[in-house]
Amino acid sequence: MRRPRESYDVAVIGAGIIGCATAYYLASRGLSVAVFDRSYITSGATGRCPGGIRQQWSTEDHVRLAMKSVEIYKNLDQELGVETGYRQGGYLILAKTEREVKDFERNMRMQRSLGLPVRWLEPGEIREIVPELDVEGIGALGAAWNPTDGYADPFKVTFGYARAAERLGAEIFTFTGVERVIVEDGQARGVKTSRGVVRAEWVVNAAGAWSRLVAETAGVSLPNKPYRHEILVTEPVKPFLRPMVISFHDNVYFRQSSRGGIIGGWGDPNEKPGYNFESSPRFLITMARLLAKYIPPLRGVRVVRQWAGLYDVTPDARQITGPVRGVEGFIQVNGFSGHGFMMGPATAHLVAQFIAGEPLDLPLEPFSPDRFERGAFEGETAVVG
Ligand SMILES: Cc1cc2nc3c(=O)[nH]c(=O)nc-3n(C[C@H](O)[C@H](O)[C@H](O)COP(=O)(O)OP(=O)(O)OC[C@H]3O[C@@H](n4cnc5c(N)ncnc54)[C@H](O)[C@@H]3O)c2cc1C
Known part of the structure; x- marks a missing residue:
């Protein structure tokens, strides 16, 4: 040894x-x-983790840091000599309340002042990016959209x-x-x-x-403090979803992986701190229902795996x-x-x-x-x- x-x-x-x-x-x-x-x-x-890379944050330091990471990610394949699966498919962050609309407007002003090409999308414009998303059904009032966000393979x-x-x-x-x-x-x-x-x-x-x-x-x-965070992936479906879709209101995010599966997580607001790696039926059911509500054509698509990891959370x-x-x-x-x-x-x-x-x-x-x-x-x- x-x-x-x-x-x-x-x-x-x-x-x-x-x-x-x-x-x-x-x-x-x-x-x-x-x-x-x-x-x-x-x-x-x-x-x-599903490898999401987002630059849309509410604090300036986070935006700057994430933008710096994106500069690195763009050249990382060349720098490290590997294929990292880095793609800029964008992040679509849905606003579901008037309060969120106001917060997003403020955040977007700050993000644009730092050079991020983020913009507001009306419901009709959201459908242009993800036609399968049930914008009315989920009650989205609009979305913050940044096309230079993306993901890579962790x-x-x-x-x-x-x-x-x-x-x-x-x-x-x-x-x-x-x-x-x-x-x-x-x-x-x-x-x-x-x-x-x-x-x-x-x-x-x-x-x-x-x-x-x-x-x-x-x-x-x-x-x-450690908090469990659960996540799942479905069987592969035909490629249709380029961006990561998020709702802070529903505490949910998902994207389509390069193999076609939908990979996503839901944060349980009742989660207690601790070193818990168990996979729960509560997560499976809630997440499956959310996916079917957001993207109705996903109804009937099978979940092939769920797992859990820990967020290391500061105050x-x-x-x-x-x-x-x-x-x-x-x-x-x-x-x-x-x-x-x-x-x-x-x-x-x-x-x-x-x-x-x-x-x-x-x-x-x-x-x-x-x-x-x-x-x-x-x-x-x-x-x-
Ligand atoms: C379900 C889920 C989804 C997520 N989604 C995203 C996302 O989309 N985008 C994003 O940016 N982040 C995401 N995150 C967060 C991200 O995964 C973490 O912030 C990041 O991976 C932390 O990396 P790390 O190297 O600090 O910690 P870790 O990857 O946890 O590595 C810590 C390592 O320390 C080792 N270790 C611990 N104690 C000791 C010891 N005493 N001696 C030796 N080794 C020790 C462990 O074995 C472990 O390998 C997600 C996390 C989870 C759980």
């Missing part, structure tokens, strides 16, 4: 999109990197980053748990893993929904990124709720810039871990919770 070296510049905990992308950007800067995952690459939320993207990082010298140790972060004199010095102690100048906590537990081993308290539904007070060199990159796949590439790039001491493309302060203590945060509202 391969053993880690005694020391690296950076130890990364977690081999989801965040850990693997961070390893890649660090290794491409000449830093020595070891990634540890107690399971396999993509075993966490990354391998359970497995291909994450393994693409992982293999490219390895080609640059990074080492990825799967089935290697991190038992604790080693802290000496207020400085992170490495990690104690199931394969022994590894020294490192920097420790990156990219453990997704388990990040809070990892942080605790260094005496750092994070406010993140403002915005990620935690950056150093923590009290433990130098311990960098948090977690708390991504339902948007770590889309924010991942840009965030990982920023973290690598930060560790390498380079000027940052975007500021990290809005995502600073200590914003909760300061009470200085603005909640993201454009979410499927």
